[in-house]
Amino acid sequence: MANVRFVLLGGFLGAGKTTTLARLARHYTGLGHRVGIVTNDQAQDLVDTNNLRSQGFSVQEVPGACFCCKFDDLIGQIGQLQADQRPDIILAEPVGSCTDLVATVVQPMRDLYGSDFRVAPYAVLFKPSHGLKILRNEAKAGFSPKAAYIFRKQLEEADAIVMNRIDELSPADLDELTQLLTSEYPGVPLIPMSAKTGQGFEQLVALLDQEGAFGQRVLDIDYDVYAEGEAELGWLNLTASLSSEQAFDLDALLMKLIQPLAARLAAVEAEAAHLKLIGLDREGGFGVANLVSSQTGCELSLPSQKTVPHVDLVVNARVAIDPSILESAVREVLAEVSAGERLTLAIGNAQSLRPGRPVPTHRYSQAKA
Incomplete structure (x- = not known):
């Protein structure tokens, strides 16, 4: 190297x-x-x-x-x-x-x-x-x-x-x-x-x-x-898949998911450090939606401009709230939006946690020349 x-x-x-x-x-x-x-x-x-x-x-x-x-x-x-x-x-x-x-x-x-x-x-x-x-x-x-x-x-x-x-x-x-x-x-x-x-x-x-x-x-x-x-931040990484017999607008779906979730967090005064969703279709396309603070609006930061029958979703949320409450809110929004859009929802992996105490492998007390 x-x-x-x-x-x-x-x-x-x-x-x-x-x-x-x-x-x-x-x-x-x-x-x-x-x-x-x-x-x-x-x-x-x-x-x-x-x-x-x-x-x-x-x-x-x-x-x-x-x-x-x-x-x-x-x-x-x-x-x-x-x-x-x-x-x-x-x-x-x-x-x-x-x-x-x-x-x-x-x-x-x-x-x-x-x-x-x-x-x-x-x-x-x-x-x-x-x-x-x-x-x-x-x-x-x-x-x-x-x-x-x-x-x-x-x-x-x-x-x-x-x-x-x-x-x-x-x-x-x-x-x-x-x-x-x-x-x-x-x-x-x-x-x-x-x-x-x-x-x-x-x-x-x-x-x-x-x-x-x-x-x-x-x-x-x-x-x-x-x-x-x-440790004040709740951490959630969650995967899911959403599908339908009829193709749907991937970018619109991402915004329909992130906006109500942002509203729920704001309602309980849970400050969002970062909330990110990426939707991946099976032909290599993808779209990304972001929220970087509770005072700024949700943004479609990388639009896919695609209509698809299936999407694999990854949700990352870092919010000043109990991680179990955060996970429940995400699951509820996913279920509600999927039902409203007539999509079949399958939740994959979900990891919610508070970061543990940092224990560095190495720590130099002063800089080497």
Whole structure:
């Protein structure tokens, strides 16, 4: 694996990491590079993995815990990509509720596998819908101070902060965001970008192509607060299939599912960190619907523009609510929409949980030279 470029891209749940990784993969592939991707989740059946594979990328997945706690699995999955595809570049997407990645992933990669990998600068995507409220210290920022602690720590260890989703911000909010980040994280480069439209993307590429003493910001972090903040989120990964004798509009179905679910969560004041649905038809088509906060609307982020008689559905929900209540709500909405649309519903796998305490495989107390 000598001289493989390793790009780790951080950011909170719903910050836009998967969209950014897909754009990066297309960019590097267009330059003639072979690209492999490793995704990461607390459970099996990740929407992001299905999404990226459906776009034609080579993807391996590390489930069950963050990269920091599954470091050896991360190396193993990179090895699998190497055996299958011999990539020049590895793109890695960690769990969105994870932090302390410089000490537990970047530094071990540099120290233990420095002869195999060239580690890129560590960029962290900023999520405006929750981030502006957290940086403003609003009383109702959507999450408790312990969950907000994780959000802030992610930014603190970044080599650069990527202000994503600028296409959704007003000029006034963008100016305020720039001032807040400059004040709280002085000296850290800021990159305004929209992964969706491509605006500012070339600045991110220029950063990731740099060589030098990056990945040096080892955190002073309270793992008790970190663990309690992660455990406030209910986690659900669920698969299902929906079918009918008559073909139906896949994109319309995804919106009919995600909108009432978002309404149910809002009714009980359960803040959504990220809610994602991907519908996969049996001819290779797919559509994706998203909700990135309780204050923003549901979005058909990747339309399929297909009419199909059958769809395989994957639901990922990360919400500040008891995971058993979350699972019940998803099952109820699936049943109600299926009945209303006269679809046959079959539930597959379902995993609902609260993330456990992070126990890193390696943790460097200070950066290696």
